[in-house]
Amino acid sequence: MQHPDEGMIHTWLDGELLAEEAAALEAHIAECPECAPAIAEARGLVAASSRIVSALDVVPRGVIPIAKPVSRAWYASTQFRAAAALFLVAGTSMLLMRGNNSRSAALNDKPLSVAADSREAPEATAQIPPTVPAPAAAESPAREPAQAPVQAPLRMPVQTLKTTSMPAATPGFVAPEAQSAKKSPTSPTNSSEPKRGIADSRSDEAADRVAEKRNLGRESFNGDVHLDHVVVTGVAVANESDLDLKIISIDSSGATRRTVLEASQGVRVTLVEDAAPGYAAKAMRSTGMPVAEAMRQSAASAPAPRVATTTSTPATPPTAPVQPPAANMVKSAHETRTIKWVDAASGRSYSLTGPLTVEQLEALKPRVKKLER
């Protein structure tokens, strides 16, 4: 037998030779020393190739590398974003609830909740020309009750009193914009002297139309607050005690000192301090009861809400179309109320006048006293 070739050796090692061929090969290998190295080499190649092929099995599943998570800044982490979103939702809800509570509190006889309507002020100022005067109350008396809540968010009423004759002072209303332009609390148009022309009448009609439109939107606030009607433009002040009385002007003439105070935005009251004792005593003599008590009783005797004649100022045509923003304001903005008291320590008599109810003025009194101190 000839020396087997490499192919035959591999075939024999693989057990693929026929029985006769295998027997002949085995007989030759046993006698042929030259073929022994070839047989050994072939065995090594079979084993080595098998090992090399097995090394191919070290292949992980899915050779596509998994993308590393991109390292993000701390503020871009999912946890931070979730916390920020939660904070935003909670904060917005709280602001809405606070605004709602303020409005509810205003409807519950809390005084001077001007801030509750502050969210509507920007919209109102954008829609209303600042110089539009108010329709005279005498011209449309039947319209007044309906307009009272309507005009509230549009403008803040500002009452100014003539410094020379306080009891007979004629209240005037002026738009905040006009007032701020004039930079003086005593400068707004006096209601006793409106000489309005045709242009002013047209402005009145325009203001009425706007007021009617506002009334439609306003109705939703009589019940639940519909969020789709709410435009949050600011944060309402939750606690009205946070509002400090701001002194607008002080006028001292003789024994009387007259101080104009701004109780809240656009709402001004006048404090008259009389050094002469007995001012309150006169009032008490005239009514037979303490002045404040007389105020309360008179205020309770609606439908004519005018207070005691000595302390109530008759309604005069206002020059501003706006009424106090909240329902706890005086229903008719053309009246002012006055409360009086005597400081037992100093013997001084005080009178506080403003476009508010007697209760609101009473509520304002401690703050005025605090300011006086």
Added chain:
Amino acid sequence: MPTCEPFNRAGKNLSDVERLFRTYNTALVRYLTRRLGDRDWAEEVAQETFVRALRQETITNERAWLFAVATNLVRDEARKDARRRRHLSLLAEQERDNVVEPEATTLERAQEAGLARKAIDALAERDRLALLMREEGLDYSEIAEALDLSPGSVGTTLSRARRRLVESYEDLQRQRDTREKNAAS
């Protein structure tokens, strides 16, 4: 009595294919993995191979036929039959437990695998396929049938493939050792 097994129009019922699958899937996937270097791709081709087996009316030499079809599928990037492959995917899940997963890859084993891949890729296609089929236990006649070779040439093909593979692998090892030695010095 007729069988209750679902019957394929081509003549092969599903139970036959399942038997084929359970018998040959492990070896076929390993062969294809070694061939392709990607286990997922290998399984995909293997499943396609068994789908083809379902269509085939008669298969005389099952293993040779399966390896030949799998080899041709790798070549041709055959289209896939998603519906039937889903059924086989379920079988693959069961069969996967029988596949001995390789040990955890270490750096040394990864380097060996890299060299082995280079060495096997350096082979001629026919030598490579014959060697891989032989490693999966196919006999010469099956390799000859799968690769359309004469039975007498399989021994020569395998001996050539083994020698070249080992020589190539050893060359790569020497080159690596030389690089590491140079890097160390």
